[in-house]
Amino acid sequence: MSIDLETLFTAFNATVGKPAMTDAGFGDTFRQMMTALVRFDYVVVFAYRAKERPIDLYSTFDRDENIVFVTLYQAGPYLLDPFYHTARERREGVFRMRELAPDRFFSSEYYRTYYVQTGLAEEIGFFVPIEGDITVVLSLMRREQTGPFPPAEFTTLKKVEPLVVSMVKHYWSGLTPRFNARFVARGKSRRKSEVMPRADTVWHDLNLTGRETAIVELVLQGHSSESIGLKLNISTGTVKVHRRNVYRKLGISSQTQLLSLYLKNLS
Structure with missing residues (x-):
């Protein structure tokens, strides 16, 4: 697809002069930027730290989709997700799911019992390590009806990666207190080993x-x-x-x- 410059500039304009943005505000800006560059069906952003339940920062799912993509995922399946393991390795970059998945992932029981429920043809993630052993992963998803991302669009995403990384490190820094606050609310220790x-x-x-x-x-x-x-x-x-x-x-x-x-x- 051709790049929609008007939409892209509108998205950039939303960040001008803003030292901080809400999760929804920055998520919407990221979604609008990506809409100008490539075709996709969903956006979801998770922050990962160690084996803790990931924090969902932003998504575009409806209520029923949110149950599968967020609620069920956070209940435990994330521990088997290739994106989760890549986030724990603190890798930075743009990766296709199939690049990261183990050799039998698409025939694994995890794939058959959980991942197929998503109905996705492909998922691409921007991996951005930030402070406190936290990695933010911004995922673009395409449904089976839409099909995988074409090579040209993946190349475009690789080119825009440095900008996305810089923006994430600016607007989604300081997530450590949000992870720790969940333990305070539950009256539990903040030690990572007890997360x-x-x-x-x-x-x-x-x-x-x-x-x-x-x-x-x-x-x-x-x-x-x-x-x-x-x-x-x-x-x-x-x-x-x-x-x-x-x-x-x-x-x-x-x-x-x-x-x-x-x-x-x-x-």
């Missing part, structure tokens, strides 16, 4: 070893046995032995049951 205890202890409570825990989490994220072996520097055969032992310990026989058990124990 999401169930995410850290769920497998230990199920009597899995550290190595077994690492393997089943990679399985749920969509890694094949070969990919897991490479990441953990062990043989594919050893990975398969650990997987069989895990299934035996947990009394299950499928990845469907593994994911169900994981999400159940998270809550």
